[in-house]
Amino acid sequence: MNIRFLESSDYYVLSPLINEWWGGREMSSLLPKLFFDHFNNTSFIAEKNGEIIGFLIGFMSQSKKEEAYIHFVGVHPDHRKNNIGKHLYGEFYKAALMKGRSIVKAITSPVNRASVAYHTKMGFAIKGGDKVIDGIAVSSDYDGPGQDRVLFVKHMN
Numbered sequence: 249m250n251i252r253f254l255e256s257s258d259y260y261v262l263s264p265l266i267n268e269w270w271g272g273r274e275m276s277s278l279l280p281k282l283f284f285d286h287f288n289n290t291s292f293i294a295e296k297n298g299e300i301i302g303f304l305i306g307f308m309s310q311s312k313k314e315e316a317y318i319h320f321v322g323v324h325p326d327h328r329k330n331n332i333g334k335h336l337y338g339e340f341y342k343a344a345l346m347k348g349r350s351i352v353k354a355i356t357s358p359v360n361r362a363s364v365a366y367h368t369k370m371g372f373a374i375k376g377g378d379k380v381i382d383g384i385a386v387s388s389d390y391d392g393p394g395q396d397r398v399l400f401v402k403h404m405n
Contacts, residue, residue, distance in 0.1 A: 316344035
């Protein structure tokens with residue numbers, strides 16, 4: 249496996265695959281081309297034999313100088329359970345630390361139990377929340393009415 253920086257042209261490869269990788273859920277709208285054009289020095293692609301098998305889109309906060317944010321991560325369903333996500337997160341952590349960031353944040357939908365479990369396994373803590381759904385602290389209406397989210401924070405060493 250090779251991990252490299254994201255390139256603008258990767259958008260045209262990944263965009264048609266996103267919904268398929270998420271089992272038909274409409275997810276591609278969460279990943280517009282602007283991320284590929286403007287955050288490619290903090291976002292990563294995992295490849296195997298020239299095929300994209302995973303990606304991480306992340307960036308450094310412009311308003312909170314100690315924070316970095318992971319926006320979107322995906323691993324091809326046939327390549328899950330091979331530590332690809334762990335390697336992608338590791339590359340992002342290195343980039344964040346090199347840019348002087350000590351906090352990494354992320355969010356997910358409360359229905360995405362796999363993401364909640366994965367982030368907690370990766371050392372993220374669930375931050376705050378004003379209600380609890382199935383034992384998980386959730387921030388109500390975080391992304392608009394009815395768009396509750398689980399907020400994660402990881403403090404870097």
